[in-house]
Amino acid sequence: MRLFAAVLPPADVVEELGLVVGELKRLPGADRLRWTTPPGWHFTLAFYGEVEEDVVPELSRRLERAAGRSEPFRLAVRGGGRFGRGRALWAGAEGEVGALRMLADRAEAAARKAGVPMGEHRRYTPHLTVARSREDLDVRPHVAVLDTFAGRPWTVSDLALVRSHLPTSGVAGEQPRYEAVARWELGAAR
Secondary structure, eight states, X not given: OEEEEEEOOOHHHHHHHHHHHHHHTTXXXXXXXXXXXXXXXXEXXXXXXXXXXXXXXXXXXXXXXXXXXXXXXXXXXXXXXXXXXXXXXXXXXXXXXXXXXXXXXXXXXXXXXXXXXXXXXXXXOOOEEEEEOSSOOOOHHHHHXXXXXXXXXXXXXXXXXXXXXXXXXXXXXXXXXXXXXXXXXXXXXX
């Protein structure tokens, strides 16, 4: 199974972000980007890739423990940026970003302890991908619009294990489908 750990924003936060993404889609060059859709908007904490089914129960136990040791925290979608030369356009986060980073570190550590190969550790950059490109693009106007965006805060109260179903039809524009296979309440170890 292709899996990752994530924070899933609530529906009203996704809807609010959808309004600014609608503006971005009207900017010059927007047609050269592959836009992600609201059902796929999330803050990835740790990407696990293909995980053998027999490893999933241990990974789940360790993620549950990680969630239990992490207190709920406030977060908002705010600002944005790009990775590479416009290959990924993303919305950022503000609020208790340190708590989000700690949860990401714990999600990565849980995978390592469960036997999931994680490769080299990199500092976590909180982001929610809104568009991608196969080519280098000048997305500075898009980033400028995102920089003015400040969404309403919410309390992150759980950690999700998400399964990614990659497109298989070959139809242009088909999006991956994401399925939360488990969710654990933050702070439940109290």
